Amino acid sequence: MQPNYDEAYVAHLFDEMGPSYAVMNLVSSLGFSEIWRAQCVAGMPIAAGAVVADLMAGSGECWPYLQRRIQPRGRIVAVDISPVMCRRQQDRARRLAGAPVQIHCENALALSLPAASVDFVVSAFGLKTFKDRQLAQLAQEIFRVLRPGGGGSLIEISLPENSLLRLPYRFYINQVIPWLGRILLKDLECYKMLGVYTEAFGSCRAALRHFQDAGFEEVLLKQHFFGCATSLVLKKAPAA
Secondary structure, three states: OOOOOOHHHHHHHHHHHHHHHHHHHHHHOOOHHHHHHHHHHHOOOOOOOOEEEEEOOOOOOOHHHHHHHHOOOOEEEEEEOOHHHHHHHHHHHHHOOOOOEEEEEOOHHHOOOOOOOEEEEEEEOOHHHOOHHHHHHHHHHHHHHEEEEEEEEEEEEOOOOOHHHHHHHHHHHHHHHHHHHHHHHOOHHHHHHHHHHHHHHOOHHHHHHHHHHOOOOEEEEEEEOOOOEEEEEEEOOOOO
């Protein structure tokens, strides 16, 4: 099975997974998805009052970690391509008391946000749905919307570089997770595609050069839990 990077297909895929996505993330990762989201947010020097763009925001799972950092005057700008996920974001925003959330249902590759309009960008588990050329485009968009001196933290499920760990991990994401999805969603194919995307993506190492080429002053690659997840921490140079 080959990954499909078409915008409409990806939106439909996450529309289908929307009702079970948060639970599946938590169960299938044995709780590590929440640890990794917390680490992703902790990777940035976010201060109270910051404006943070949450790209490929899902149903807003990163927001509790962000709100603790940006209150009382900060703001979250959430972006997701899936209408179902955006509706789930609206429900979460109504339930959560804290920093306001502005929701944009759009492709992160063509953001409607003005240039230099956010202090930080965060993204958890959305990079794998982009092919190489799209990752370059995403890097340029993130650079464009960040203010001088701003930063970003992007985390993604990854294939461990250690071959002894890679084989059982591949079996888990390609066989076990789809069957868990079938139990929760009655759909094997949706969660099988997540394994297909992960196989094609590999790790954040594949996207490293695109963010370097986009003009960031600093791009750091980090590994989490022996490479089962990787992240990129970005820093845009301050204004001269």
